[in-house]
Amino acid sequence: MKRIRLRAHAKVNYSLEVTGVRDDGYHTLRTVFQSISLADELSFERAEGRGEGFALEVEPPKAPLGPPGENTVRRAWELVCERAGRTLPVRVSLLKRVPAGAGLGGGSADGAATLVGLSELYGLGLSEEELLGIAARVGADVPFCLLGGTRLGEGVGERLTPLPPPPEHYIAVAKPEASASTAEIFRIYDRRSVERKGNSRPVMAAIRAGSLTRLASSVGNDLAPLTAALVPEVLDYERALLEAGALGTAMTGSGTAVYGIFADERRARAALLGEKLAGAAVGVFRPARSGVEPL
Incomplete structure (x- = not known):
């Protein structure tokens, strides 16, 4: 096989709770992950005989990926080579x-797709268990992005428990221009007292019951107040989505994107056209059942 093309799905967190800090400084979490239809596309081609080890071309060319030697695609390649x-x-x-x-989770999704792409491109035959082991070394969210769907994540995100698919709905995503550093948000978390809301259990109960209204009213994120203190638009956009008819809203990950849950696609799209969200819209998406899939 000379070429592999894959789709790498983004994710939202229906819930995110910080449950503790390990001795190595990593924070432990309880979170309900959900893959969504927004995705990057990656193509992998053998480069034998071209004097190359690793080459990465990105479209658009100025898309931020982190330092060239440290982005998740490069890190995943290095670990598979190892x-x-x-x-x-x-x-x-x-x-x-x-x-x-x-x-x-865009970077995590790209790292996950790289693991799959290299295994298939070079016929390595890596099992799911082997891929998950490598994924955990690439980054905390990479194991989930490898499997995708709807899952409870615990530990630093590497302990994953499958959940039923959620009720059908539409997810309107808006992102402020400013971004947030995950490391900085957790440094602030360590210095401040933060209310733990315990959203994960209600979210899981709503999913198992197949109730969209219960799911929407249960979503939440312990880190949202910290990110909003740096980027106030986080709360502004949540309010704007609720005013536009969202059944519930939350920030995803450490931010800064927020999402609203809608039962109706037309209403979700109209919400992102509103004056308060002008220029912030990422798009309207649906829950997805996979993390990495062939194109």
């Missing part, structure tokens, strides 16, 4: 649709 015991020359083309610094 697992294979040899260099796997590859050219990666990435069509970037998931905004960076949003809490939507």
Whole structure:
């Protein structure tokens, strides 16, 4: 096989609770992840005989991915090469649709797709368990982005429990221009007393009951007040989505994107056209059942 094309789905967090801090400084979480139809597209092509080890082309060219040697695609490639015991020359083309610094898991999704793409491109035959082990070393959300769907995440996000698909709905996503550093948000968390709302259990109960109204009223994020203190638009956009008819709203990840849950697609799209969300709209999406899928 000379070329693999994959779709890497973004995610939202229906709930996000900080449950503690490990000895190594990493924060433990309880979160309900949901893949959504927003996705990046990646193409992997063997580069043998071209004098290359790893090459990455991104569209649009200025899409932020982090330092060249530290982005998740490069990190995933390095770890798969380590697992294979040899260099796997590859050219990666990435069509970037998931905004960076949003809490939507775009970088994690790209890392997950790279693990799948390399395993298939080079016929490594890595099992799901092996891929998950490597994914946990790439980043905290990468194991979920590898599997996708609807799952409870615990620990630092690597302990995943499948949940039933949620009731059908539409997710309107808006992102302020400003982004937030996950590391900085957790540093602030360590210095401040933050109310723990315990959203995960109500969210899971609503999903299992198939109740959209209960799900929408249960979503929440412990980190939202901290991110909103740095980027006030987080709360402004949540209010705007509620005023436009969202059944419930929350921030995803450490932010800064927020989403509203709607039963009706037309109403969701109209909400993002409102004056208060002008220029902030990412789009309207649906829950997805996979993390990485072939194109």
